[in-house]
Amino acid sequence: MTPDPFRPDLSRLGAATRLVHGGTQRSHHGETSEALFLTSGYVYDDAEQAEATFAGTVEHYQYSRFANPTVAMLEQRLCLIEGAEECRTTATGMAAVNAALLSHLKAGDRVVAARALFGSCHWIVSTLLPKFGIEAEFVDGADLAQWQAALSRRTDLVLLETPSNPMLELVDLPAVAELAHVAGAIVVVDNVFATPLLQQPLKLGADVVVYSCTKHIDGQGRVLGGAVLGRGKWINDVLQPFIRNTGPALSPFNAWVLLKGIETLxxxxxxxxxxxxxxxxxxxxxxxxxxxxxxxxxxxxxxxxxxxxxxxxxxxxxxxxxxxxxxxxxxxxxxxxxxxxxxxxxxxxxxxxxxxxxxxxxxxxxxxxxxxxxxxxxxxxxxxxxxxxxxxxxxxxxxxxxxxxxxxxxxx
Incomplete structure (x- = not known):
């Protein structure tokens, strides 16, 4: 499967157009709707191609825990609408949050998070991270003075959602991102309430954006899914090895359903x-x-x-x-x-x-x-x-x- 060379540059077109056409790759059958590749593995032409695939010297699908054509189309489409360089999808929204945090952090690191988080996100920061020797501090997200105090010393990651669940509290993204970067942290934003259509955190200073695709992206209560978006180097060097080896893979079927849902987002x-x-x-x-x-x-x-x-x-x-x-x-x-x-x-x-x-x-x-x-x-x-x-x-x-x-x- 290869991109159609005659397709227009979608990055120059409107959001609704990108949501319909972004990332689409057609097989030799020329299907109109995106193809659903329900396969766990892939066949190689010969043993040499298999070796080169595992060595990373040729591009070839290897295993659907690592990558899948249907999943890849969804990831490319999300990149186009978010304005991100790379995207990796996960089985659920919480898997996306967990992967974004644990892929980046190690024992001895420090996290500052807005207090107003979804319950499971709050649990990861307050309960799970300290078990791995990661320091966690909560601040009131709307209080810039608390951010300034918390980020006055070395920090490795900032986590927030804006608007927050459920009280719709906002965080000043540009101001917090500037403070976080001075402290050495990357900024991870849960953008589920705003969606990429109403707010684009990467343009406001964030480094990583996470979604529960279960929500608006599917939008019809059918399947679970998550996504992590950011710069290519961080996604490929930090996140991809974590996802590849821990296995929070998105089902190709769920990816296909999400591709159909996102068309009407x-x-x-x-x-x-x-x-x-x-x-x-x-x-x-x-x-x-x-x-x-x-x-x-x-x-x-x-x-x-x-x-x-x-x-x-x-x-x-x-x-x-x-x-x-x-x-x-x-x-x-x-x-x-x-x-x-x-x-x-x-x-x-x-x-x-x-x-x-x-x-x-x-x-x-x-x-x-x-x-x-x-x-x-x-x-x-x-x-x-x-x-x-x-x-x-x-x-x-x-x-x-x-x-x-x-x-x-x-x-x-």
């Missing part, structure tokens, strides 16, 4: 983000809601930063209701259209209670520091008609229709 993220912005405004005016978090709203304390770093607010809205856990559960249990699920970035709208699901294991004290209250509900907006999402929230919050603003005239 621009359409889905745009539609869901516009609906999310409208729903955030509706919830903010709702008498049954005590607070709303959405990056582009004027009442978000980091709105100015969000406007500098992001092109839109994203697909997730977090809101709080009175009554703590009981109040939140009552609202969630009355939802009819919106499903209760801890996933996000799906074509279906999903609601979860972070304090008892995604962030349960970080503990009550840490949740309090992050502002994750028992009344907080994370809402991932899907592709349903906006008035239908509003209606479901209205009936779940038990307020007569006249008290709500109505999306029929204002929704997308």
């Amino acid at each position: 621009a359409l889905r993220v745009d539609a869901a983000s516009r609906t999310a912005a409208t729903i955030a405004d509706v919830l903010a005016r709702h008498p049954g809601v005590t607070r709303v978090w959405y990056p582009m709203r004027a009442d978000h304390k980091q709105q100015a930063l969000a406007r500098r770093q992001m092109s839109a607010g994203g697909t997730v809205v977090t809101f709080e209701v009175a009554g703590g856990k009981d109040g939140a559960f009552q609202v969630m249990n009355r939802l009819q259209l919106i499903a209760v699920s801890n996933n996000l970035g799906d074509s279906k709208s999903l609601a979860t209670h972070p304090a008892t699901t995604t962030h349960m294991r970080i503990g009550e004290q840490e949740r309090a520091r992050l502002g994750i209250t028992d009344g907080a509900i994370r809402l991932s907006i899907g592709l349903e008609d906006a008035p239908d999402i509003e209606q479901d929230l209205r009936q779940a919050l038990c307020v007569p229709p006249a008290r709500m603003s109505g999306l029929a005239a204002n929704g997308p």
